[in-house]
Structures are given as structure tokens and as C-alpha cells.
Amino acid sequence: MTDAPAAPAPRPRSQSRAIWDQFRTHKGALFGLIVLCLLVLFVVIGPLVWQPEKLRVAEALKVRNLGPSWRFPLGTDQLGRDMLYRMMQAGKVSLAVGFIAMMIAIVVGTTIGVLAGYFRRLDGPLMRLTDMFLALPLVPLLLVLVMLFRDRIAGYLGPEMGAFVLIVFAIGITSWMQAARIVRGEVLALREREYVLAARSIGAAPRRIIFRHILPNVISPVMVAATLGVAEAIITESVLSFLGLGFPPDFPTWGRLLNDGLQYMQLYPERMLWPGLAISLTVLAVNYIGDGLRDALDPRIRGR
């Protein structure tokens, strides 16, 4: 028990610093992060900076189907609406749907995963449930859900909020399975660790063990699943809107804009090009971020 002067160890790096350093080495992930930030700025700050003049109906009729100009940088649509402004509005909804649906999926998935992994008695039934959910035909089911419940929910919350709540909820509730499986696997391994045993032997309640010792350790895989979940949710929403079963036309999303542009594809292809590019770029960026995060959060890869 002597305090032998140890060789001065190099100052340890903080964990977040190490993760960031690893993340930075992944070129694709860095690119993804920059693109995503730009897109978020575009939809959040954009409408504050770019406010198209309010046109009366007669004026709007004159400026229908215009090409790009200084007045309308992305042209106008068949009703004389400014495409740039519509792109910003649509992007706000698309990204919001992606993030909120992902959060629902992650909360449900993590809860089920932790319960199944920690309480042995719940493992069988919950995992059977997960398997069954995985066997559900998602796209047809979502279409049916939207078709059957859109009007009813619109009656309570108004057409726009109703569609938003319904779609976010429907996507969230049908995409938690991956997260649940990943979390369960991690928890199964973690609950056998010594520190969990130690916590249990000093009489910690399961709730405390889960929140204090297990959840912080499953955060990394959950974050990766969450990133990929955002991409998934954005694509699902745009599929619904593309098939005409998403949001109402005056509450556009990128998928909806693409659907609107489809009729004018031959004359004005750029009108579906922009929303399509926006969706693809967002998803590509998010996927790359997920890829980089997976490497950065894995301590076995990090530091090599």
C-alpha cells in the first residue's frame, strides 16, 4: 500500500472526445452529418429567411408552372405556389415524422427489449410477439391503417394534425422490432456481468439495476438503431404519401410533393426531382451517420 510514484500516464481522453475522433475518421459519416445539418437548417431556418410574397388568386394564376427564376428559385407549381417554400415546409414535416416515429419505435423497442432480456419469465412471450410483428406485412398494413382511421382521427384533431399523429404513430408502432431484438441481446449479456450481480447482492431493486446499470450500457446499439430508424421512417412516410395515403395536399411532405409532380413528369421533371433528391439525400446522410456511429461507439474498433 505504498504510493509508488507511477509513471505519469497520458491524460485520458474523455469518452465523447474519443467517439468524436473515431467518428471524424469516417469520411462518409462526416459527409452525412454535414448534409443532414444543412437539410435541417434548410427546413428550420429556411422559411424564416425565405418568405414568398402572398399572391392573390388572380396573380397566382399568372405565375403557374414557371421555371426557376430570381423570384421563384425552384419555379412554381400548377397552382402558382413557390416550390422552394413548399420544399421547406414539406421537409419540416418529413423530418419531423422521421424523428418522432423513430423515438416512438425506440422507446417501445427498448422497453420490450429490456423487459424480455432482464425478466426471464417475460422473455418467451415477448420475443414471440416480436417475431409475430416481424411477420406482419408492413406496407399493406400501414395503408389499411391510414385508410380506415384517417377520417375518424381527423374528426378529433383536424385533418392535418390527425394525419400527422396517425402516420407517426402507425410507423412507430410497426418498426420497434429491430430495436427490441438488439436490446434484448445486449441485456441478456449484461445481466450476467459482475457489476450487475454486485448491485443485486447489495439489494438494489430491479428498476434501479435497469436504469442505473443496464440502460447506460445499451445506449450505443440503441443509438445506431435509432439513426437507421429515422431513415426507415422517412422512407415509409414518403411511400404512404407517394401512394396518396399520407398527408392532405395542402400539408405537403416530400413524398407528397413527388406524388404531385408525377402528373407533370413529362413537362416539368424538375418538380419531382427536387423532393426525390431531398428524400434520397436525407436517407443517404442518415445511413452514413449510422454507419459511422456504429464504428465510433464500438470500443473494440475505437482507438485502433
Next chain:
Amino acid sequence: MLTFTLRRLLLAIPTLLFISLVIFLLVDLAPGSPMSEIPLTVPPEVRQKMIEAMGADQPVLVRYVLWLRQFFWVEPATLIDGWFGTSLAGGEQRILSWQTRSPVFTMIGQRIPQTITVVGTAYLLGVMIALPIGIYSAYRQYSLFDQAGTLFAMIGFSVPTFFTGTLLIIVFSVWLGWFPTKYDTTLSVTDWNSFVQQIRQMALPVLTLALANAAAISRYMRSSMLDNMGQDYVRTARAKGMSERTVVLKHVLRNSLIPVVTVIALGIPAIFGGAIITENLFGVNGIGAALILAIHANDLPTVQTLAFIFAVLIVVFNLIADILYGLLDPRIRYD
């Protein structure tokens, strides 16, 4: 192997029941009784028969069982009657579409060949593109080809099919005029000319679907090859003096294909689901287009049936994948 297969088969039954219950309840609990929405154009006696067949005045559970009976007994029996001239079904009420007032399964029977032609060709093409890319990417890991393959896969994952589809239409049919924009379902292949026409109209939808699938499968192939490349048996094969070609294409490839075959089988139902978009975009008159049509027309029996058929496809192909895996890899059987 037999017990393994049997166990998997038995496990599939509760899954199917669960899914059918979800689909049934979803439509059943939806606002407004489905019975009140039978269009007024349906003649009263047919309406009465439909109501009786679905047991509209019975409790939920009875209605569910009656629906299952229609789906699993009356419909297959009618099919067998059609084939062998028996009378198993005994003229019982079949599932009728509210749009056309004809049996839903007749409509599905007419449409499914369209779907299978397009989707099947697309999947085959996708696999044929993906496997060589995956194999060569793994063999030359981190080479330029590998990086290009990674980029291709990433783009294939991220760009939704409805966007690749529209892009292909704009480039190849609107600008270049090489292929038609719409798929003509009435075209029947009789001679060389109509065959060429069929190929031309299939090109774009097939390409759209094939690219999306190739992206995912090539990734699986690559990682599976990489897992096997470092194994001892590969070094042994090299040490024995086998040619590089034999080592890669015989020893490594065969073992790497095991998980990939499963993934390919698992992907088939998903591609039917994904085909909904492509079918709508290109106007292919398959079951995906039928689903959208039925949804817009509020045709609940058709919607219910089609959704359940998609579910059955998933369960069946999951089963096939499981059994294939057990067949190909003996270690799996003793779980």
C-alpha cells in the same frame, strides 16, 4: 431434419393466426361496421348471404372464425372444385369484392401472373447482379471496385424505389424514348415482335426493383465471403496448391452462400410488398396495384384478403428460409 421441419411448421400456425387476427380486428374495429358499408348496388339477397357468411350479428370471435373458415376452407375447396370438378365447397358464399361483386380470389388469380412475371424477373436479375459484385468486392477488399460497390449499395439502400423508378422513366422513356412509360397488361406474347415489346415494357420496372434488391444482397454476399476468407480451411486449400479460382469459387463461395440463400428467400415477401409501389408507378396490373385500387375504393374484403395474402407470403418464405438453412447447415438443426 423431419422433427426440425415439423417444429417450424407448427410454430408457423400461431403466427398466421395472430396475423389474421390483427388484420381482421383492424378492419372490424374500424369506425363504422363493414356491413353498413356494403354498397347499395349489391342486390339484397346477395347482401343477405354476405352478411350471413360473415355472421354480422354474431360476437367478434364467431365472426373471426367464420372469416377464417371462408379463407381457409371455402376458398381452397372452391379452387379444388374448379380443378377436379368435385363439389367440396357446396356452393357456399365466397369472399366477394365490393367493387366488382365477383370473388376476390378470381381477381387475384387473374392478377398474380403479372406480379410474378415482373417481380420474379426483377428478383432473379437482382440476385444475378448482386452475387458477382459481392464476391469480387470481398475478394479484393478495400479495392477501388469494393469501394464503388459499397457506394452502389449505400445508394441502393437509400434511394427509394419510387424515385429510382421515376428517374428511369424520365431518362429512358421521356428523354431517350427507348422504353414505354406504362406497362401494357393486355399484351400477349405470340411472336418475336410481341416478345420484344414485352421485354421493352418490362425493362424499367424490372430494373427499378432489381437495383434495390441487388444493393442489399451484394452486401450480404460480401460480408459472408469475408467471414469465410480468413478461415483455416481456406488456408489449407491454398496450401494444397489449389488454384485461386477453385479456392474462391468452390471452397469459399459454397460456404458463404449458406446465409445468403436464406437472405434471398427472406427477401421474397418483402419484394412483393415493395412491388406495390413499382406496380403503381408503371401501371402493372398486379396484386399490389389491386390493393391500392381496393383501398381507394373502400373495398374492405379485397383489402383484408390481399393484406392477409401478403402476410401468408411472409410466413411461408420465413418457413422456407428456416428449412433451407437447416438443410444447408447441419449445425442449425440442433437448436
